[in-house]
Amino acid sequence: MTLALDRSEPRRFSMPAALLSRAGVNGALVLATAYTFMPLLWLLMSATKDIDDLFGTNGFAPGNSFQLWANLKHLLTASDGIYLRWLGNTLLYAVGGAAVAAFLCVLAGYAFDKLAVPYKEKLFGFVLLGVLVPATATALPLYLLAAKIGLVNTFWGAFLPGLVFPFGVYLARVFSASYVPGEVLEAVRVDGASEWRAFWSVALPMLRPGFVTIFLFQLTHIWNSFFLPLVMLSDQRLYPVNLGLFTWNAAAFDQGHPENYLLAITGSLIAVIPLLIAFLLLQRHWKAGMTAGAVK
Known part of the structure; x- marks a missing residue:
């Protein structure tokens, strides 16, 4: 049949x-x-x-x-213009920290991918374990470590933790495997270039989309970080903008100062603008970076 x-x-x-x-x-x-x-x-x-x-x-x-212009004027002059100081602190913490963190991540990811490092897969496994740990769980241990070396309530106490970004190391290794051909590095080494020269002059320009992507991820993370500055800082002059806005909102709710609601709202609106500008200016590199690994 x-x-x-x-x-x-x-x-x-x-x-x-x-x-x-x-x-x-x-x-x-x-x-x-x-x-x-x-x-x-x-x-x-x-x-x-x-x-x-x-x-x-x-x-x-x-x-x-x-009342937008009146609210802006009130925001910029309140408490002797402390909002501008908070915004400047946040730019230092976020932009500076994200730039250094992105460079360190690219350097580490390149090393894990292209260099013959002893036990590198086991070390990379420890890096991946760091991805699984939430940032809030590390805030108290970081505070205790900072207290031991005298960094509590200082600029460096809030800045240095932002330089560690395990997920960025993972991304950098993926970018290095996708963007940096091993044959090009071998040719450079044959010509007599050192490992640092090969990374700086050849690999790093190829990894620019990865650098920008990691930079934007860490910029957003540090900009939105709240719990670590809350436990690390007590001097209002060192506050990032989100912690400063929290104090205004708490004063409006707990201390009966309703006018501080407008300060918190207007300050939140202004605080969003730098992130929007960063994404708009860097979106071309970011889009290219997000497709890393999609093409063999």
Whole structure:
């Protein structure tokens, strides 16, 4: 008994099903976009209000009187302009720390990928263990270590922990395997270049997308870091901007200073702008970096 083969054309989706599928995808994208931008819209609208409109009008509508410039002036002059100091501290912690951390990660990832380091796979396994540990779990041990060497309530006590980024080392190794051909390094070594020269002049330019990607990840992480500065710092002049805004919000809630709500809201709006600028300026390198490993 023979079975007849079905030589008919493959079944295709009907037009209504395709439209429903496309509508579902577009609807999910719209919801994700709204989820991302609604907090920013609320911040922008709230920053245009006075204290009465803040609690008496729709959160996603502008105030009856446009108070954005007055709120900005109040923000920049409050407590002798301490907000600008907080913002400057955050730029030092985040931009400086992310740049150094990204370079160290690229250097370590390149070494794990291209150099014959003894026990490097076991060492890399320890690095991956660091990825599994949440940052909040390390805040108290870091505080105790900083207390031993006298770094509590200092700039370095808040800056140095941001230089350690295990996930960045993992990413850097992936980038090195994808972007840096071993044949090019062998040719450079044959020409007499040292390992440092091969990394600095040949590998590092190839790893630029990886450097930018790791930099943006760590920049966002340090910028949003809260618990470590909270336990490490007590001097308001050393606060990052998010910890300073927290103190204003706490003063408004606990000490009966409702005008500090506007300071916290307007300051939060301004604090978002540097991150947006960084992503817009570096998005070309970041997009290229996120596709690392997609092409053999």
